[in-house]
Amino acid sequence: MKKDKPRVAIQGIRASFHEQAAFEYFGENIETIECDSFKQTFVALENKQADYIVMAIENSIAGSILPNYSLLLGYNFPVVGEVYLPIQLHLMALPGVAFDQIKYVTSHPMAIRQCNEFLDEYPQLKIVESSDTAACAKRIRDEQLTDTVAIANVLAARLYGLDIIERRIESNKKNYTRFLILTTHDNVAKQTPNKASLCFQVSNQVGALAKVLNIFADQGVNMSKIQSMPVLGKRHEYNFYVDVEWEDSKQYDAAVKQVLKYTHNFNILGEYLRYEEEGEKAVTTAKAEKPARKYISIKKLDK
Numbered sequence: 001m002k003k004d005k006p007r008v009a010i011q012g013i014r015a016s017f018h019e020q021a022a023f024e025y026f027g028e029n030i031e032t033i034e035c036d037s038f039k040q041t042f043v044a045l046e047n048k049q050a051d052y053i054v055m056a057i058e059n060s061i062a063g064s065i066l067p068n069y070s071l072l073l074g075y076n077f078p079v080v081g082e083v084y085l086p087i088q089l090h091l092m093a094l095p096g097v098a099f100d101q102i103k104y105v106t107s108h109p110m111a112i113r114q115c116n117e118f119l120d121e122y123p124q125l126k127i128v129e130s131s132d133t134a135a136c137a138k139r140i141r142d143e144q145l146t147d148t149v150a151i152a153n154v155l156a157a158r159l160y161g162l163d164i165i166e167r168r169i170e171s172n173k174k175n176y177t178r179f180l181i182l183t184t185h186d187n188v189a190k191q192t193p194n195k196a197s198l199c200f201q202v203s204n205q206v207g208a209l210a211k212v213l214n215i216f217a218d219q220g221v222n223m224s225k226i227q228s229m230p231v232l233g234k235r236h237e238y239n240f241y242v243d244v245e246w247e248d249s250k251q252y253d254a255a256v257k258q259v260l261k262y263t264h265n266f267n268i269l270g271e272y273l274r275y276e277e278e279g280e281k282a283v284t285t286a287k288a289e290k291p292a293r294k295y296i297s298i299k300k301l302d303k
């Protein structure tokens with residue numbers, strides 16, 4: 001029997017950026033399945049404890065999240081969509097806490113890196129890394145920490161009852177993270193795709209990859225991303241993960257038909273509708289990188 005609310009597995013807890021991405025794709029009427037790791041989201045889908053996975057795959061600052069590419073190939077669940085989420089970061093504390101009471105700033109390493117310029121202005125603050133921005137906010141609420149702030153999103157402030165004491169502290173206002181949506185093969189909805197995520201290998205010969213890329217070019221199919229990953233234990237062998245987009249599906253069909261002749265282990269990870277932004281208005285403030293600072297690293301904050 002079909003559930004009325006989609007059950008969506010995410011790495012992290014409610015009000016994390018993963019949940020925000022899930023809201024962006026499905027709307028807010030979902031059941032969020034909180035998982036401790038990306039691998040656990042796949043296990044949840046496999047065990048039918050979830051209907052979908054929302055998983056970050058790349059970030060405009062950190063780049064590709066490589067282990068997630070291996071999960072895509074390893075589990076072979078189809079990609080059915082994507083979301084590009086602007087990462088807007090706020091500093092939040094228990095209500096009534098003043099800035100000069102703060103000793104610790106907690107967040108996900110990706111969020112911390114995106115706030116370097118702000119944090120460099122306050123070298124007295126100790127930075128504590130965690131696996132999840134929302135978990136940091138929740139811990140402040142649960143343990144009533146008056147000396148700690150979290151860097152997280154508006155959802156986390158709202159859900160865990162924190163006050164935002166400094167808004168939009170990210171250094172680059174055009175930060176985004178790309179998330180993929182996955183489901184099981186029997187749950188793929190019919191749609192007319194205009195984007196695909198592919199994975200293949202080519203022989204270790206002059207021009208082997210160029211040949212494949214030229215086929216896409218010749219058919220007018222745009223390659224929006226390419227990522228290579230070594231095949232474990234096989235020297236000189238790589239998996240190429242390629243995202244392609246097209247206007248007319250005939251172009252894509254023709255390209256795939258030809259590419260099959262020049263590749264091996266060719267896999268279609270998913271065919272889906274590309275994410276369309278609703279008007280870009282963010283402003284970039286590109287500035288030179290400041291020297292790295294020391295972080296206190298802890299594995300995972302308690303829930």
Ligand SMILES: O=C(O)C(=O)Cc1ccccc1
Nearest residue numbers: 016017018108110111132133
């Ligand atoms: O920690 C979170 O909230 C996450 O979902 C991971 C993350 C952190 C920062 C940017 C994008 C995703």
